[in-house]
Amino acid sequence: MxxxxxxxxxxxxxxxxxxxxxxxxxxxxxxxxxxxxxxxxxxxxxxxxxxxxxxxxxxxxxxxxxxxxxxxxxxxxxxxxxxxxxxxxxxxxxxDHVPDTARELDEALERVRHADAELARLREHATYAGDADPYRHPEDDDDPEDVESSSEQRSAS
Missing domain, CATH: 3.30.300.20 (K homology (KH) domain)
Structure with missing residues (x-):
């Protein structure tokens, strides 16, 4: 050896x-x-x-x-x-097929860059379909309006 x-x-x-x-x-x-x-x-x-x-x-x-x-x-x-x-x-x-593979990878990365740029362009003027934050938060449960409406519903039943 x-x-x-x-x-x-x-x-x-x-x-x-x-x-x-x-x-x-x-x-x-x-x-x-x-x-x-x-x-x-x-x-x-x-x-x-x-x-x-x-x-x-x-x-x-x-x-x-x-x-x-x-x-x-x-x-x-x-x-x-x-x-x-x-x-x-x-x-x-x-x-050696490494240069061919590298060229294919470069082409795929270029396609992804173009797709990302197109997505970023579309995202610039996009708005939310509903609220910006659709989730409930604990501080939202303490609203006085919600407390009054829930107590009125209980007394009606």
């Missing part, structure tokens, strides 16, 4: 190397605008997962995934040369 700090440092280094290599070495026409967002290395330093996003539609994402799968050997050898470690971890590329 390797030190977790070493695994984190190696993951950061792999992310840097892979992103630079994709930009400069990989000339596959299927490769779109790929951004490496994260890399994670297992604690035994044998496997590395590289997360990426692609700017474009679903076909661009699928084509970029194929291009990265075909370039895995070149990228792994580049990582091995630049890190100088004894055993180079295998690379697995995974499409």
């Amino acid at each position: 390797a030190d977790p700090a070493r695994a984190r440092k190696l993951a950061v280094r792999i992310r840097q190397i892979v992103s630079a290599a994709i930009e400069s070495q990989i000339k596959d026409p299927r490769l779109g605008m790929v951004t490496v967002t994260d890399a994670r290395v297992t604690s035994d330093l044998r496997e590395a997962t590289v997360f990426y996003t692609v700017y474009g539609d679903d076909t661009a994402v699928a084509d970029s995934a194929k291009a990265l799968a075909s370039a895995t050997g070149v990228l792994r050898s580049t990582v091995g040369r630049q890190t100088g470690i004894k055993f180079v971890p295998t690379l697995a590329f995974v499409a």
Whole structure:
């Protein structure tokens, strides 16, 4: 077992190397605008997962995934040369859906902000349908008018 700090440092280094290599070495026409967002290395330093996003539609994402799968050997050898470690971890590329989820959340929050603004605008000129405070309070029970009317009702019965 390797030190977790070493695994984190190696993951950061792999992310840097892979992103630079994709930009400069990989000339596959299927490769779109790929951004490496994260890399994670297992604690035994044998496997590395590289997360990426692609700017474009679903076909661009699928084509970029194929291009990265075909370039895995070149990228792994580049990582091995630049890190100088004894055993180079295998690379697995995974499409990162976090930016899509974040964009959906931002859109939902914007819709809620508009709904709140509309509700606040409607609330500015709103009035109560009945009394502003429809509840009974103990001090209301001590009204002299209520006492007189209740005593008259008792004497009538």
